Structures are given as structure tokens and as C-alpha cells.
Amino acid sequence: MKILVADDDRIAATVLAQTLRQWEFDVTVAADGAEALRHLQSVTAAPTLAILDWMMPQLEGADVCRRVRLEMPWANMYLMLLTSLESKDRVIAGLEAGADDYLIKPFDPDELRARINVGIRVLTLQERLAERVNQLQDALTNVKQLHGLLPICSYCKRIRGDDQYWTAVESYIAERSDAQFSHGICPPCASELEREIEKHKHRRQRD
Amino acid sequence: MAPDPLAILDVAALERQTGGDAGLRSEIVRMFLEDCPQRLDAMGGAIAVGDAAALTSAAHTLKGSAAYLKAATVRERAAELEGCAREGKLADAPVAFNRLREAVDELLPELQKLSR
Numbered sequence: 454m455k456i457l458v459a460d461d462d463r464i465a466a467t468v469l470a471q472t473l474r475q476w477e478f479d480v481t482v483a484a485d486g487a488e489a490l491r492h493l494q495s496v497t498a499a500p501t502l503a504i505l506d507w508m509m510p511q512l513e514g515a516d517v518c519r520r521v522r523l524e525m526p527w528a529n530m531y532l533m534l535l536t537s538l539e540s541k542d543r544v545i546a547g548l549e550a551g552a553d554d555y556l557i558k559p560f561d562p563d564e565l566r567a568r569i570n571v572g573i574r575v576l577t578l579q580e581r582l583a584e585r586v587n588q589l590q591d592a593l594t595n596v597k598q599l600h601g602l603l604p605i606c607s608y609c610k611r612i613r614g615d616d617q618y619w620t621a622v623e624s625y626i627a628e629r630s631d632a633q634f635s636h637g638i639c640p641p642c643a644s645e646l647e648r649e650i651e652k653h654k655h656r657r658q659r660d
Numbered sequence: 661m662a663p664d665p666l667a668i669l670d671v672a673a674l675e676r677q678t679g680g681d682a683g684l685r686s687e688i689v690r691m692f693l694e695d696c697p698q699r700l701d702a703m704g705g706a707i708a709v710g711d712a713a714a715l716t717s718a719a720h721t722l723k724g725s726a727a728y729l730k731a732a733t734v735r736e737r738a739a740e741l742e743g744c745a746r747e748g749k750l751a752d753a754p755v756a757f758n759r760l761r762e763a764v765d766e767l768l769p770e771l772q773k774l775s776r
Binding site for chain 1: 676677678679681684687688691692695717720721723724725727728729739
């Protein structure tokens with residue numbers, strides 16, 4: 454799991470980053486809000502947890518949360534704000550700006566671990582949901598491809614695709630869905646085939 | 661009355677904060693000893709020119725660092741100074757600043773002992 458730590462106080466950033474590294478997280482440190490935002494804008498694909506100090510030069514932690522939610526509404530990011538005990542009344546404003554959680558500075562290691570576990574649970578759940586949506590989207594796309602008017606040869610039953618090539622019906626369906634074919638002979642065709650074979654035998658005996 | 665040694669620096673709490681990592685403890689003590697004079701200079705300068713924003717920022721950062729080092733008195737007095745600056749009560753700032761400097765003077769020798 455990647456974790457971004459943003460704090461302009463290098464002591465606070467070092468303690469937090471080193472504690473997270475002791476727990477084997479992949480930690481990046483940003484020295485101010487603008488650097489934190491640039492980092493978050495560059496990692497939109499991966500689930501990311503960020504711990505942002507509220508009071509930082511250039512962009513405050515709450516501003517970073519606001520920009521992330523506005524500019525990357527679909528990014529799978531769990532944002533935690535760090536605030537001092539005296540500023541606890543700003544927690545509501547921070548959550549309304551787009552933060553998922555907050556911590557009081559200096560953090561308590563056990564509480565930090567527990568809150569990070571909550572964040573990981575949320576990120577994992579969101580990632581699984583996104584995967585599921587993608588799978589459903591793919592399935593829907595395939596179903597769509599089998600809709601509509603299909604030109605089929607009345608004699609050989611080949612289907613003409615969008616590329617104008619005629620394809621055997623099994624191949625056409627297999628390419629556009631998860632269906633696979635196992636070949637066999639149905640009872641009416643088996644009877645027909647038997648009759649043909651019998652006719653063929655008679656003809657050979659006559660000749 | 662003699663100052664409470666735990667209020668100056670609570671070494672056991674610092675040990676817990678750093679997860680028993682002696683290297684991390686030494687590193688943040690070294691950083692504090694390096695940064696503290698600059699922060700105090702910045703605060704003194706901000707008070708001299710009446711720059712409340714710069715004073716708020718410097719006092720806030722020192723407060724945060726002291727909180728991680730478990731230096732309670734320095735943390736409280738930096739918070740007082742930050743409060744003065746944030747509320748624009750710059751007339752109260754010199755007294756609060758002197759109280760903070762006294763607390764820092766008590767803390768630095770304790771940190772130097774730890775860094776040896």
C-alpha cells in the first residue's frame with residue numbers, strides 16, 4: 454500500500470513516515486500542500502492513502518482534499534487530515550472539504566494503525582467494486598455486440614461481420630461472448646445421417 | 661518550585677512515540693537541536709516587525725515538533741504564543757515569547773544529553 458505523508462514540519466513528517474515504514478508501507482513524503490497535490494494527481498490509477506497536515510504553506514491540507522475531490526472524483530484515495538488539539542473544532546470543515554478521517558497531532562501509534570486499517574479496508578472495497586463494475590461493463594459490451602440485425606447465409610449459416618467477412622456462426626458467437634461450443638449431432642440430424650448412409654450403401658451394392 | 665522533569669522532556673513517552681526505534685529518536689532530536697534556534701529567530705523577527713502570520717507559522721511548527729518530542733512545557737508555551745499571534749494580540753507576544761524561550765532553555769540540555 455502506498456501512503457503519502459505531507460507535513461512542512463520535518464520532525465512530524467519523519468516520525469510519521471518512519472513509523473509507517475516500520476509497518477512496511479511504501480511511504481512518500483511531501484514538504485507542503487502543493488507538492489502533496491502534485492503527487493496525488495500523478496497516482497490516480499493506484500489506491501492511495503494520504504495523511505495531510507492541516508496547516509502547510511501554499512496549500513493547506515483541507516485545500517488539498519477539496520482539489521482532489523473536485524479534480525479526481527473517481528480516484529480511489531483515502532485522505533486523512535492531521536490537526537492539533539487546539540484546532541479540533543476545524544474537523545467538520547476538513548471532513549466537508551473531502552477528508553475521510555482525521556488524526557490529532559501528535560498521533561498515537563496504536564490509533565494511527567487502527568485508522569490506517571480502516572482506510573485500507575475502504576480502499577480495498579472500492580477497488581473490488583471498481584473491478585466488478587469493469588467486468589459488468591465488459592459483459593454488457595459483449596451482449597451489445599450480439600444485438601441487432603445479423604446478415605446470415607441461408608445455406609451455410611455463416612454470418613457477415615462488420616468487417617464484411619463471412620464467419621461460421623460458432624466462431625462469430627464465440628468471439629463476441631463467453632460462450633463456447635462443444636460439437637455433437639442432434640437426434641433429427643443423426644436420423645437424417647443414418648438414412649443417407651443407408652442410401653449410400655444400397656447404391657454401392659447395386660453398383 | 662523546581663520544574664517537573666517529565667514536563668520538560670518525557671523520555672519514556674518519546675520512546676513510545678518512536679516505537680522503540682533509537683535511530684529515529686536520535687534523528688528527530690538532532691533535527692530539533694538544528695531547527696530550534698532558527699524558529700526562535702523567526703519568531704523574534706516576526707514580533708519585531710509585527711508579522712502575525714509569520715509568528716503563527718513559526719510557533720505552530722515549534723509546537724508540533726515539541727509535541728512529537730514529548731516536551732510538554734515547550735509545546736504549551738508555543739501554543740500560547742501561536743494563540744496570541746492568531747488572535748492578533750501582538751502586544752502579549754513578547755511575554756509569551758520569553759516564557760517559551762525559558763522553556764526551550766530547560767529543554768535543550770536534556771535533548772543534548774539524549775543525543776550523546
